[in-house]
Structures are given as structure tokens and as C-alpha cells.
Amino acid sequence: MTYHFQDSYAFANGVTLKNRVVMSPTTTMSSFYDGHVTNDEIDFYSARAGGVGLIIGEVANVVPGGKGFEGELSIADDTDIDGLSKLANAMKRNGTKAVLQIFHAGRKSNDSILRGQQPVSASAVKAVFPADSQTPREMTADEIDELIVAFGEATRRAIAAGFDGVELHGANTYLLQQFFSPNSNRRTDKWGGDRDARMGLAQAVIARVHEAIATYADRPFLLGYRISPEEIETPGIRLADSLAFLEMLADSPVDYVHMSMGSAQRTSLNDKSDHEPIMKKFVAQLAGRKPLIGVGSVETPADAEAVLAMGADLVAMGREMIREPQWMEKVEDHDEASIRYQLSPSEMTELKIPVAMQYYLKGAFYSVMHFTTDPATAVDYQNEAAPMEGFEKKM
Template structure:
């Protein structure tokens, strides 16, 4: 069974299976981003869910906080708790990967605390209730360093790797997007200049991995949204992001993780291209960089089919519902994988209270199957 095969990443890390838990915000930390018992319980329950577990979007900066009670790698004071978290994730052989994140204009917590957010350009976006502050050269350089410092903390905390969050309209994507980035300096304008900030972050993270004496098999991944087209608002096409993917692959990533909401077989918005986005990106990055695809995987059959499009398959809502997703496949009990959340499953899934409130309240997330059964 392909889903259970070991998978060897570029720098030597071996995953005991081809399922990865996708990063999902849990809102289980303290207001300052410190690890809590809720965090530990949530990840402890999922230590057998996949061969690698990517943490929720974890802040690298106090100026880029997007989620209330979100996990943070922004100071050395966080290392003690992060060490416990990494240990919980790794206890049954899964690799622990920290997703490093800066919200940019989407940093709602920073807005509440500081009265502004920070972005490539000061633009009056119709979907925001404020104008973000355009980042200075000094601020840009500071954020690049913050990604490196967060990487050092991940290494010191015992994580097996980091994933740089360059997707879902957060800061790195904002720099790459022509809709968000209106700069006329070295950080904006041409496609090459719009690539400069994401590539600078990757370069800094790579530098720190070497200088901090990380294990030789330390994992480096990057998450990307393959296109940004919302009606007449065009940030970039898939053809442009394929060029970014090719540049990213020059930094010898272990993997590229494409963010999809329409299913792992999704094709570009441009209907003239019928090849799946996953296949297009796999061709762009080449054989040495693994491709993780995601979306609409809830059982063994869909997980196996997803491997026709990428090297590894990430599960998100399925991991919320079934904390032993991969373990049940290993045990030959795939038919017992839970397909929906229910009141009876709540003691098993160990969702933090903040996550329960979010998923059962007003949000723009895809519905978790069965979520209506636990709404008050």
C-alpha cells in the first residue's frame, strides 16, 4: 500500500508513511502565544495521525499576530513550552514541523494591540476596516531576521523541521502579489522584485539551519497558494507562481506544500489549462523536492488517489475528526476512520476551547463534517 511506504526527503529525513497533518490554527495557546496544556493534549492525541505533523501557523513576530491565542516562536521565553510540544508530537515517531508565519495586513491581534498592521504597501483594501502601514526597509530586514530567529528556536526546541508560510494571503504572499504589493523599490514592481522578499526569507532560514548546527536531516518546507485571482483583483497567475516555485527549488527545499481548497485534483482558474495544479507544480520543482498536496481527503481511498498528484498527502479536517488516521490504516482498520465529528467524539479529539468556539461560530472555513451536531 503506497500510503504506508517510507518516504525519504532530500536531506535524509525519513517519513514512516506518506500522510502529513496540515497546519491548522487551534487557538489553544495563551494570549502571549505560550504553549498550554490544551496545546499539548491536542497534539498528544494526534501523535499517530500522520508521519509528519505541521503545527498551526506560529508567529515569528509580535507585529504579525493574526490569530487570538495563536502559537508563537517570537521569543526565547517560548522555547520551554515549545520543547514540550515537540516531544508530544514526536512520541510515536512522527516528525514535528513548525510552520513559521507573519500575518502582514491580516494580523488582527496586532491591529487590536497596536492600532495598525504592517504590509508591503499602504492600500485601502475594500475587505479591510483599516489601512495597513507600509513597511520600511528596516522593518523588512527585521522580519527576515525574525524568521531566522524563529527557525533557531525551532531547532533548539527539538523540532525536526520548519515550514515557511507563504500562502493564504499572509505577508509573504502579500509581497508576491501585484494586487497587494505596489512598491517601487527593490521589493516590488516586476515579478522578480515581488519574489525578492519570499526568497530572502528562505535564504535566511537556510543560513540559520546551517549556522545553528541543525541535524543534517532537518526539514525545510514552503507553503504556497498557487494563484491569487478574485474576480478583477489579480495578484498573480499560476504561471507566475510556477516561476516562484522554480526559484524556491534552487534553495534545495525538502518539500513544497501547495494550499488548495477545491480538492487535491484542482485545476487552474484559467480554463485553458486542464492539468492539475499539483502536477504542474511537481514538474516545476523537479524530483528532489517533494510535493505535498491537500484538500478533500477523508479516507484511505481519497488519500491513495491524492498520491497520483503529489508525493505526500496532507489531511486537515480529517485530522480534526480522526486523530488516529494513519494508525488505523497501519492496523488494517481503515474502515473505522471516523468521517464526521459528533458529541461522542469530542472527548477523543481534544479540541481546545478556542477552536471549538471558532469552528462552531461565524467563520469562512470549510465546514467540518458533522459540525452542526456540536453547535449550541
Template structure:
């Protein structure tokens, strides 16, 4: 078999080298303890998938207690989390895979049940459009905004101390970073809202704080990535032009930009006259400046090559790594025929998928996981938001 380009090494501008162009995308296991500490089930799940991809990005970890978005969520909000996070970084590092900790604040995508009676917070006191029963959050005060910014910095310090190779700021899927940028959720009249430039201030200050933390504490190359959703479906809401503007403002301040979408064949959800897929459009803004991670229903080497041909520098694979933990190793051995593109419910224990994760894969991801007992037409999310992009709170 001819050597696949995506199996070659890749070097970030700060000097960090990864062994191939494949990233395991961040996917929640919903398996952390009630307080956000890592569990053995999670460690086993990541260990089974380590060693192949150049990078594994963890499922999201909250930086603040009131930033928790769902039960079973990882936390990086306290120093007490460090022993478990250190174990997590260590298991991911098998055979040279790099470990990135994804960090976030859920903002209005939380609810008072998850927050143990506390009201969720956001840029403004405006409920999310979906799910339909979303609670109206409390608008953050100026001092609380600064506190959350500090907490992003502290989370980064803990990631460095735990031995991770970087952090990814989760500014996608309608979480707090995105909530501040979106006119749908941010209708403030102070310095944190108003014009598009003012709505950009919160994510810019978070990026600045995280970069300062890296400079202060890290003794080796440590990357800072940023994940964005290309569009929102609400009115008003983020449109492609807003995301291109956003990318232009941050592309010299981060080490990579990671798109969040359910299909790499996605076209604009709002502008039907725009027939071009999204990755090439974003690549026009990132090429030769900052690495772009493409994503979305990538399952085969041909899919990877298509994403890279569209302009992505790295390719994130999600659901396929659930089905096939040894995806990279099998390609390296030219053992393509043994790669699982279907998953049997009977094999989930063998695949070290935690029991809680098994339940939500069966209930909430059933139509896109390619279960062998699913005879229905598969959804591809080419022209629609996927649940993990914010439509369903159980999916991240």
C-alpha cells in the same frame, strides 16, 4: 489488505527519514495564551494525533509581535516561548512522528485590535480586498523589512533549540510572504517591488536567512519547507504562471513545497480554459527535484492514492485528522470500518479538541467538517477558495 504505498518510508535529500508519506496539515487551534505561549489544551490535542503521520506541521506561529494574525495564535517571537515549544516538539515526536513548526508574519491580514492598537504592516499601504473591513496597512520601511527577515532567522533558531525537525515558511493564504510577491499588495518602487523578479526578493532572502540559520545551529537533518497558494482571485494578483515561476526559483532552495487549497481536485480559478487539476501541473515543475505536498479534502486511502497518482510525493490531511486522530493506526490494522469520516458535536471532548476550537469549527467550518447534525449539502471547494485560504480571518 494490500500494503498501501503511502505507508512506506520517505527520505528527504538532506537525510531526514519519515515513517510514511502522510502529513498532518497545519491547522490553528486558536488556543494559545494571549502572548502566544502554548497551552495544555494544545499539547493534549497534538499528543492525541501524534504517532500516526510521518510529519505533523503545527498551526502557524508568528515570528514578530506585529506579525500576529489572530487571537489564540502560537508565537515563536521570543526566547520565552522555548519551554512551551520544547514540550510541543516532544509530544509530537511520539512513536517517531516528525515535528515541523510553521512560521509566518500575517502582514496586512492582521488588524489594530489584534495588534493592541498598532497598525498592521505590509509591502505597501494597500488594504486587503477581503474581508471587506480590512484596515489599510502601513508600508514597511527598508530597515523594518530587514528586521522581519532577521526575525524569521531567529524563529528558526528557536525551532532548532526546541527540538523540531524543520520549519515551514507560510507563504500562502495571503500572508506577508505572499503579499510581497503579489502585485495586488506590493506596489513598491524600491528594490523590494516592481517587476515580478523584484517582488520575489523578500521571500528569497527569507529562505536564504533561514537556510543559513539551519546550517549554523542544527546538528541533525532539519528541513525547510515552503507553503504557497496557487492563485489569487484579486485583480491584479497572482496567477498560476506566477506560481510556477515562483516554484522554479525556490525549488533548489527548500526541502519541500506544500500547496494550500481546499480540494485536491482544484482546477484554475482564473483560467477556465485550463481544465487540468493543479497538482499535476505543479508536479511538472517539482518532479525529481523537490518533494511536493498535495492537499485538499483528503479523507480516505483512495483520496491519498489519487493525490499521489497526480504527482504529489507526500499527502497532507487536515480536517480528517480532527475527526479521526487514529487515521493511520486504523489503516495499518486494516480497521477501516471504524475510521470516523463524520464528527458528532458530542464527541469533541473525547477527541481532545480544545473548547475554543470547537466553537470556530461549529461556527466557521460547519459546512465542511461533516458534523452529524448537518443535513445541508457539503461544500467541497473544488472550484473556489476555501475560507482557510484567506477569505475569513478566523480560519487558518
């Protein structure tokens, strides 16, 4: 059987994928203390490259103060380029394209991770989730200007390292989302205010990264943007806000939009009377002006086809690619019966899953990984948030 996701895809800027399957960012938590690449990370991605059309690598901080967790990649210094080059090369095996996600964690960090520094955000507003969040320091105007420059410099390094693009992480409650959210952005200067004004940082970062691509790239180079559709805090981002944000992205230089949801069938977390999948709303809002990467509990070929049938241009898998590195190869070989849909703890080392990541999967992510040793029924995230989305489910 052949599937639509096996078809190639050409972006408007000339980057062409051999198929429409994307490995979404998966946090390995396995970098050195200073953010340099480890062999564990190289082995993890090498084992999953070659079949899918595109790998979006795990997030890298653009400044040291933007670090959000231990074992996080850095792209904040030119000394990072050598290791990132090895990582890009591992991802690009057999024609797979490689994009690196870049970000600043903002208030989704703490003074332990930042070695004594207070986390920063748009405003000095403590996050509701997790419960032990720390109150951040409001960024100064100068710091915001420096951060915008840092995103451009990170893009220059990604180009030098051999990646095929960068993705701005504006989802999962990280800093770019914090500036857009009325929950975390209470500023009264030009970086705060009404909904359009709160888009300002994202617009400035997109413009700076686009400028860096035009200046330094000697080949077609992608600029993506990842977005979470809603927040559950009050006040917080609602679907109407995200659809307005999409309108801005449609008119921007970004090459694609990447959703972040625990289920591709997700309906509104806040309006239970709205039964239309959010992905269909995104497709309608973009109206073909930018390609959309759909994601969320995609495991089987039928799941992947369903995402494309809703109008997404590409389909991403994260957890399933952890469980089954050869997912695409097995589909191509008509060997779907051998695809792993569960993960045995005893096989994780064989699957090149770094030890730090193994502990993480068996801890915070245990309920979403389909472990063979987990007797619980799989959770359906159609109507609630998943752990990877940055906030706890609404009770």
C-alpha cells in the same frame, strides 16, 4: 490492503518519515494571550501523533507585530522555547516527525489583535477580503531587514525546542505572499517591481533560515515552503506567477514545497477553460527537483492514494485529522470501517479539540467539517476557494 502512502520517505537532507502521510497545520486558536503554549495544544497534538509520518504544527508568529489572530502561537522570543519544546515532544510520539510553521500575518490582521498597532504589509493597500479589512502601513526598508533576521532567530528557537524543521507560510494571503502579489505589493524599491523582484523577500527569508539551520542545527533539519497557487483579486497572483515562483523554489535550499488548496483536484480559479488539476502542473514544474506535499479534501485512503498517483511525494490531511486522530493507526490495523468521516459536536472534547477551536469549527469552518448535525451537502472545492485559503469564494 496496503497503500503507497504507507511507504517511508527520505528527504535529501537525511530526515526520514515512517510513512508519507502528513498532518497539515490546523489552527487551534488556543495559545495564551502572549503566544505561550497551553496544555490544550499539547493534548491536541499528542492525540494525533504516533501514526502519521509528519505533523506540521500550526503557525507561529516570528515577531509580535506579525500576529494574525487571537490564541496564536509565538516563536518571537526565547521565553517561548520551553513551551514549544513540550509541544514538539508531544508531536514526536512513536517516531512522528515535527515541523513548526512560522510566519508574519501582514495585512491579514487588525489593530484589535495587535493591541492598537496598525497592521503592516508590502504596501498600504487594503485587502479585498474580508470586507472589514484595515488599510495596512507600508513596511520600511529597515523593518524588512529586521523581519528577515527575525525569521532566522525563530528558526534557531525551533531547533532549540526540538522540532525537525520549520515551514515558511507563504500561502493563504499572509505577508510572504503579500510581497509576491501584485495586488498587495506596489513598492518601487528593491522589494517591489516586476514578478522576479517581488520574489525578493521570500528569497531573502529562505536564505536567512537556511543560514540559521547551517549554524545551529546539530541534526538534519527541514526547511519547507507553503504556497497558494492563485489569488482571485485583480491584479493578483495567477498560475503562471506561481509556476515561476516554483522555479525559484526548485533552485533554492528548501527541502520541500507544500500546496495550500481546499481540494487536491483543484483546477484554475481564474481560467475556467483550463481543466488540468493544479497539482499536476506543480508536479511537472518541479520535475522531481523538490518533493511536493499535496493536500485538499483528503479523507479516505483512496483520496490519499489519488494524490500520490498525481505525482505528489507526500499527502497531507487537516480537517480529517481533526475528525479522526487515529486515521493512520486504523489503516495500519485494517480497521478502515471505523474511521470517522463526520464530526459529532458532542465528541469534540473527547477528541481533545480545545474549546476555543470548537467554537471556531462550529462557526467559520462549519460548512467544511462534515458535522453530523449539518444537513447541508458537502461542498466540493475543486472549482472554488475554501475558507482556510484566506479569501472568499469567487461569485
